[in-house]
Amino acid sequence: MKKRLAIVLILIVLLPLIAIAILGIKVARDDRQLMTQQYRRMVDSELAGTLALIETALGQRTRQFEKLCSQRSPSPNVLRDATDAEPFVRQFFIVNKEGKLAYPVNDNNASEAEQAFLKRTAHLWTQRFPFRSSNEKTMPNTGSGFHTYYWNRGLQFVFWAGHQSGQVIGFEVEKTMLLADLIDVLPQTDLQGISDKRVRLTSENGKTLYQYGGFSPAARTAPISEQALPPPFGSWRLQYFAPQQLKSTGLATSTISTLMLIGILLLVVLALGAYFLLAYNRESQLAMQQVNFVNQVSHELKTPLTNIRMYAELLADQLDQDDDIQQRYIRNVTTESQRLSRLIQNVLSFAGSNRNRLVLRPSEGCLDDVITASLAPFRPALDRLSIAVETDLNAAELVIFDTDLVGQVLTNLISNVEKYASSGQRLRIQSNLNGTHARIRVEDNGPGIAPHQRQKIFLPFNRLENQITEGATGTGIGLTISRSLARLHGGDLCVLNSTMGALFEFQFSVKRIMP
Amino acid sequence: MTTCFSKKISIGTTGKYPRHLIKSSVTVFGGILVAVILCQPQSVQAANQAKLDVALSTPVILRGSVQTAFLKVSLTGFPVPDARLRTPVNVALVIDQSGSMQGEKMARAKEAAMTAIDRLGPNDIVSVVAYDSTVHVVVPATKMDDRERIHTAIQSLYPTGSTALFAGVSKGAREVRKFKSDNRVNRIILVSDGLANVGPDSPEELGNLGRALASEGISVTTIGLGDGYNEDLMVALAGASDGNHAFAETGSDLATIFSHEFGDLFSVVAKNIKFKIRFSEHAAPLRVLGRIARINGQTVSSRLTQLYASQEKFLLVEVKVSPTYTVEKGEIASVDITYSNTVDNVTDVLSKNVSVTYTDSWSTVEDNRNDDVMVAGIELVATEAQKSAILLRDQGKTREAEAALEKNALYLENAGKKYKSTKLKTRATQNRSAKKNLAPSQWRKQRKMMYDDNFALENQQAW
Numbered sequence: 001m002k003k004r005l006a007i008v009l010i011l012i013v014l015l016p017l018i019a020i021a022i023l024g025i026k027v028a029r030d031d032r033q034l035m036t037q038q039y040r041r042m043v044d045s046e047l048a049g050t051l052a053l054i055e056t057a058l059g060q061r062t063r064q065f066e067k068l069c070s071q072r073s074p075s076p077n078v079l080r081d082a083t084d085a086e087p088f089v090r091q092f093f094i095v096n097k098e099g100k101l102a103y104p105v106n107d108n109n110a111s112e113a114e115q116a117f118l119k120r121t122a123h124l125w126t127q128r129f130p131f132r133s134s135n136e137k138t139m140p141n142t143g144s145g146f147h148t149y150y151w152n153r154g155l156q157f158v159f160w161a162g163h164q165s166g167q168v169i170g171f172e173v174e175k176t177m178l179l180a181d182l183i184d185v186l187p188q189t190d191l192q193g194i195s196d197k198r199v200r201l202t203s204e205n206g207k208t209l210y211q212y213g214g215f216s217p218a219a220r221t222a223p224i225s226e227q228a229l230p231p232p233f234g235s236w237r238l239q240y241f242a243p244q245q246l247k248s249t250g251l252a253t254s255t256i257s258t259l260m261l262i263g264i265l266l267l268v269v270l271a272l273g274a275y276f277l278l279a280y281n282r283e284s285q286l287a288m289q290q291v292n293f294v295n296q297v298s299h300e301l302k303t304p305l306t307n308i309r310m311y312a313e314l315l316a317d318q319l320d321q322d323d324d325i326q327q328r329y330i331r332n333v334t335t336e337s338q339r340l341s342r343l344i345q346n347v348l349s350f351a352g353s354n355r356n357r358l359v360l361r362p363s364e365g366c367l368d369d370v371i372t373a374s375l376a377p378f379r380p381a382l383d384r385l386s387i388a389v390e391t392d393l394n395a396a397e398l399v400i401f402d403t404d405l406v407g408q409v410l411t412n413l414i415s416n417v418e419k420y421a422s423s424g425q426r427l428r429i430q431s432n433l434n435g436t437h438a439r440i441r442v443e444d445n446g447p448g449i450a451p452h453q454r455q456k457i458f459l460p461f462n463r464l465e466n467q468i469t470e471g472a473t474g475t476g477i478g479l480t481i482s483r484s485l486a487r488l489h490g491g492d493l494c495v496l497n498s499t500m501g502a503l504f505e506f507q508f509s510v511k512r513i514m515p
Numbered sequence: 516m517t518t519c520f521s522k523k524i525s526i527g528t529t530g531k532y533p534r535h536l537i538k539s540s541v542t543v544f545g546g547i548l549v550a551v552i553l554c555q556p557q558s559v560q561a562a563n564q565a566k567l568d569v570a571l572s573t574p575v576i577l578r579g580s581v582q583t584a585f586l587k588v589s590l591t592g593f594p595v596p597d598a599r600l601r602t603p604v605n606v607a608l609v610i611d612q613s614g615s616m617q618g619e620k621m622a623r624a625k626e627a628a629m630t631a632i633d634r635l636g637p638n639d640i641v642s643v644v645a646y647d648s649t650v651h652v653v654v655p656a657t658k659m660d661d662r663e664r665i666h667t668a669i670q671s672l673y674p675t676g677s678t679a680l681f682a683g684v685s686k687g688a689r690e691v692r693k694f695k696s697d698n699r700v701n702r703i704i705l706v707s708d709g710l711a712n713v714g715p716d717s718p719e720e721l722g723n724l725g726r727a728l729a730s731e732g733i734s735v736t737t738i739g740l741g742d743g744y745n746e747d748l749m750v751a752l753a754g755a756s757d758g759n760h761a762f763a764e765t766g767s768d769l770a771t772i773f774s775h776e777f778g779d780l781f782s783v784v785a786k787n788i789k790f791k792i793r794f795s796e797h798a799a800p801l802r803v804l805g806r807i808a809r810i811n812g813q814t815v816s817s818r819l820t821q822l823y824a825s826q827e828k829f830l831l832v833e834v835k836v837s838p839t840y841t842v843e844k845g846e847i848a849s850v851d852i853t854y855s856n857t858v859d860n861v862t863d864v865l866s867k868n869v870s871v872t873y874t875d876s877w878s879t880v881e882d883n884r885n886d887d888v889m890v891a892g893i894e895l896v897a898t899e900a901q902k903s904a905i906l907l908r909d910q911g912k913t914r915e916a917e918a919a920l921e922k923n924a925l926y927l928e929n930a931g932k933k934y935k936s937t938k939l940k941t942r943a944t945q946n947r948s949a950k951k952n953l954a955p956s957q958w959r960k961q962r963k964m965m966y967d968d969n970f971a972l973e974n975q976q977a978w
Contacts, residue, residue, distance in 0.1 A: 080811060084789075084818060087727035109812035176715060176724040180685040188686060189649035191671060198649075209714050210682050212649050 005280060013273035017266060024262035031258065043225045043240050050186065050199070050238060055230050057185045061088075061178075062159075066144050069161035069169040076103045079169075080111075088177045091117040095160070095168035099128035099140060102167070117172060120151050124158070131160040131168060141168050146232035155204045157232055182233075183210045190214075197242045204235035217241040287460065294477070298344045305344065309337040336377055342408060347477065360489060364513060365403040367395035367431055367438055374410040375429070378418055385422040395433035400511040405489055406440075409482045413442040413504050416478065421446025424501045438491075439507045446501040454495040458483045482506075563858045565785055565822055566591040567865040569850050571834075572892055575883040578873040579838045583801065585892030586869065588792060588850050589829030592784045592822040595858065602857040604780045605640040605699040607656070607687035608632070611707035611740075612645045616674040620740055623766025624706055625669050631773040632669075634781075635659040640699065642690035643668060646683030647676035648713055656690040680711035684724065684735065684752070691733050697855060700783045700821060701733045702758065704776060706769070708740035711748060718751040725755030726807070732787060734758035734820040736776055739967075740766065742959040746966040755807060757820035759976050762967035764960070775978040782824035785863070788854040790817040790830055797871065798847035801833040804895035805973030808832075822854065828975050831888075831895055836871055846870040890936045897927050897942060898969050901949075905965060913953050920950040 068086060072078055079092035091113065096102040101124075104114035124130045124147075133143025144161035147170075157178060160170030182201060189212045198213040200223070223239035316330045371393060382389055410429075417427050424445025432439040449457060460480045479493070486493040491508030572585040595601055608628050612621065632641055636659060643654035643665065653668045687703045695701050715721065725735055736758035737749040746762070753760040759779060761772045790808075792815040794800055800815045808817035808830065817830050836847060852865040874880060904919035924946035931939030945968065952961035970976065 080809070080816070084809070084816065085730055087730040090723070111809045111811050113809060114811075174723055174727045176681075176720050177727045179681075179715065180688060180724065180727075183650075183682055183685040184689050188652045191645075191651045191653065210685075211679070211713065214649070216648065216676070 009273060009276055009280070012276070013269055016269045020262055020265050020269070024258060027258045027262075040225060043242070044227070047199075047225055047227045047238050047240055051227060051230065053185050054182060057181060058230060061181060062144075062146075064088075065159045065171075065173075066161050068171070069144070069159070070163060072169060074103075074163055074165055074167050074169055076109070079103065083171075086171075088171075088174050090172040090174045092169065092171045093117075093121075095130065095141065095170070097141065097166045099130075101125040120156070121149075121158070121172065124149070131158075131170065141166060146173075148232045148234075150204075153205070155235060179209055182229075186210060187212050197240065200239040200241065201229075202237050202239060209236070213241075215241060215243060291460075294347055298347045301344055302341070302348075305337055305341050309334065309341065312337060332377065335373075339377070339408075339411060342404060347481070360402045361404060362400045362402050362511065364398055364400055366398055367401070367406070367433060367440070367510075368393040369396075370403050370407050371410060371429055371431055371440065374407050374414060377411075378414050381418055382427065385418065386425055387417070387422055388426050390426065390428040392428070392430040395431040395438060397433055398513055399433065399436075399438070400513060401438070401508065402489060405485050406506075406508065409485050409493065409506055410440065410442070412478045412482045413506070417442065417444045417446065417502075421501055423447065426501075433510070436509050436512060437507065438510045439505065441496075441503060441505050443498065443503045444501040448498065448501045449495055451497075457495070458493075563593050563596065563784070563856060564863055565593060565788075565852075565854065565856075565865070567850070567852055567867055569848075569867040569869045570885050570888050571847075571869055571871060572885050572888040573871075573880060573883070574885060575872045575874050575880050576836055577877065577880055578875050579840060581838055582836050584834055584836055584871075585804075585888050586792070586832045586834050586848065587829050587888040587891055588790060588832070588852075589827050590785075590788065590819075590822060590852060590854075590865075591827040592782070592824045593858075595782055595784060595824045598781075600858065601781050602783050603638040603640070603699050604635065604702060604783075605656070605691055605694045605696070606635075606702045606704060606780065607642045607644055607690045609644045609646065609683045609687040609703055609705045610669075610672060611647075611678060611680070611683070611705075611709060612651075612672045612674045613647045613678040613709050614675055615678075615709050615743060616740075620708055620766045621672065621674050623769050624740070625672060627769035627773040628669055628706075629666050630770060631777050632659070632665060633662065634777055640694040641665065642687070642693075644683055644687045644690060645672050646679045646686075647674070648679055649676075650679060650682045650686045652686055652690065656693040677712050678707070678709040679713035680705075680707060680709075680748075681714035681716070681721065681724070684721075688728055688731075688733055692731070695732065697732070697786065698857065698860065700780055700786070700857075701731075702780060703728070703733060703735040704738065704773075705735055705749075705752070706738045706740060707744050707749065709743055710745045716745075716748070718745070718747040721748045722751035722755040725752040725758075729756040729818070729820050732820060736760065738763055738769065738772055738776075739963060740769070742963060744963075746963045750966050750970050754970065754974065757818075757974070759974075759978075760967065760970045761978075762963045772978075779823050779826075779977070782826075783821045784824045784856065784858050785822035785854040786820065786857055788819040788822055788828075788852065790815070790819075791851045792816075792830075792832065792848050793851075794834070794848045795846050796837070797839065797845040798834045798836045801835055804831045804833060804892065805898065806830055819854075823977070826975070826977050829891070831891055833892070839873060842873065844870055844872045886934045886936070890930075890934050890939060893927070893930045893934070893939060894942060894972060897923050897930075897939075897946075898972055900926070901946060901965060901969065904949075905962060908953055908958065908962075916953055917950050920946045924950070 065088070068082075068089065072082060072092075074094045076094075079094070083089050083092050091104070093101060094103040104110050104118060106115060106118055110118070118125075129140045131145070131147055132140070133145050142162040145159070147158040147160060149156050149158070154175070157173035157175060158170055159173050160168050163169045186199070186201065196213070196215060198211060198215045198217055200211040201209045203209050221241060223241050225240040227238050228234060229236045229238065312330060312333045316327070316334060319326045319330055321327065371391070375389065375391075379389075414427070414429075417424075421427075421444035424447075426443075426445040428441075428443040430441045430443070458479050460477050483493040486506055486508055489508040491506070493504065493506050496503040496505050568587070568589045568591070570587050570589075572587070573582065576582050576584070608631075610624060610628065616624065628643070635641055639659050640656050641654065641659055642652070642656040645651045645653050653672065654665050657665075659665075684703060684705060687705070691701050691703060710716070711721070715724075728735060733756065735752050735756040737753040738761050739746055739749045740763045742764070750760055752758075759776055761768075761776075763769050763772055792800070794813040794815075799813065800810050803810065803815060803817065806817055808815055815830075815832055819828055822828060834847070839845060846868050847870055849868045850866065854863055855861075856863050872883075900919065900923040904916045904923065907913075907919055908916035924943045927939045927943035927946060930936070931943060949961055949965060952958060971978070
């Protein structure tokens, strides 16, 4: 019983705990996932914003470059002087109508710079019309755009534009200025700012070209987000780094509140469990005390009762054998004291919480005799309470059963009627014997037992708390013991539906005497 | 012999020009220009105009033999008539605050920067950019109205992290561009003690950036602090943009350097100076010594970002003069110079022709020799030789480097005797002492000193 209760209690506490924990973990994980997603979106959109700025600046620069080319006359001398004046121009060049490089060429007039340019870009001039815009199919030398190539392990930029003369004027772009242009667009690091991120512009070979933001990621950290620059910087990238914890700062509040809620729930469940456990303990302790008390009292009673019985028996021998009245009285004293000692024995057995120690002592007997004998001691009291006794006894056959045990159950049932159902002024006992199956019904016209209490009354110390039990004395274990005894005897004791009062049915099995 | 045709012309009064570091003497070169025939058109000379001098090392040459000569085209800034009328400056201080600047260096750099900034007037623009692993625009370009705020910002610099030099200069240029004007001296002053290690880091790339910035009219002065910076990179950046360069051995040198730098800044009288030298069939340009120039056949072009008051800047071209039997005298080149006069806010154009006289007498050649141009040429040739020696030392060929320096010292010594030049003798001594400092422990400092000297010589930096 206690073990089962403990399991139930544990389940009551544990199951919700597990459920809440799983829920909490799931919520936190979902939360984190959601926040990570949101954070990534935020980072992506920030990078996208930066890229948009770059694109705008690049667009402006491209238009300026177009003007640089289209508004010059395609003459080497003009372009030479222009090269000095234009920060973005490292070297101008002209591709003629035939698609061949017309300036600079390696002649006597070529400066060292021009010769170096020819060397750097030699691969470009091996084919005719080296520059074509994507939408140009038929007309060569029209359109404009960037052309990139690798030289000396680095990305190089050329800008070209078709000239009205039918030639192409272009220039090798000063890469450092192009980079400085990007740096112009990208933010600086605010000295007073929060060190929450680092954005890096990396080159085609992964080298950092520029970076901003106060956070310093450890070496070889992977960026949270990475986006490629628009062409012609296609192989350059913007990388976004941020501290690991920052990824979750956004969700800290919600996670904390979720965890707090879960924590509160856990505490509530634990408190409930603890309360139940305490209440249960208190109740069982109370019951224990009652049992102990009864136990002690019974023990105390045992010795005087034994003496009473001994002296009553001695007295019976000494008394006048012919004096019926004396003999009857002394017999009553003896039987009653025997009954009492049995009762005490039972109580002690029960209190010893080892009811299995009760053993059947079957003997030959007549069931109806046992009923009559059990009624006899109650006669005076029943008479006094004007309780009419009706008997319908149909088990006069001699069979084998524990007469003491059956008598004890009957005594208990009759005494209950005496104690609690005297208002009904009726007691009816009916017996039946069907083969090995004996049945005794004890019925009264008292207040009866409400259906929902019909099980409870068999629990120990469960005296019905209403006016029935008021003023009546009792240990509260009578029916418990009775039922145990009935079950011990292969039967049961239950309450049946009755229209009048209480109807107890006591069934048990008997053995037939071998013919 | 030099003749001149000019739209405007400045007269060669005896001009003094301060020499750089060693500056043992002040060269008076007016005297040797006596041979130069000066044409003075109309009546009044423009007071606020740069003085153009064109001279050949051997204006008289032997007939019939191929000869090389130095052609020196020099431009001397006129004195600022009134200090209050100086050209306003638009300067960005770009300060390295990488971890290595910790301590004394940073403290001195802050002090020097603040002292220098205090010299600025209400019309000047200043910005302060600091860089470590990233860039911080500490003071965005602003008029000099709130000194306290700028001081506080400079005080807040705190050394940490790596060296994003390229990015620092880029953002400095951005601040300068905000107020960039033809009427201002646009300048970035870079102070660094370390190697660039975030972003572009090669001398070539920084040189390219410098060249492009010069095209925009922005020059970069680089100040290398301590012996850990990359002098190749710093010199390339300053040289290509026509800024100044200085080697500050310790933080305490910064105050003087800043003072010189701002002295230059405040004395700018001309900007966007373009040189064009066209050679006739009698001569051909071989190379330009010391400066970045472009030779397209018979034309030599070069430029300066600015010219400082009373300072001479020159272009020295080594030329091959053709032998001839037919003429007594031939024009070999015409020189055209244009620049923006920032004092009068006009564009000035200066022109001069230079010609050579042929003779059969060696003594006439010697008598007419222009020793000033000769010495300038020899100095620069010796500088080239010194650079080769540095290259040898860089390659670990210490012995060869030593020999090269000794050879150079001898060359300078002999030339010094021949042309009675203490300058050349001093250079010879320098080469000798450099020879003794090739050991790893001294080399870093020695190399920086040589770069510093050579830069000053090639760019006629007055300090």
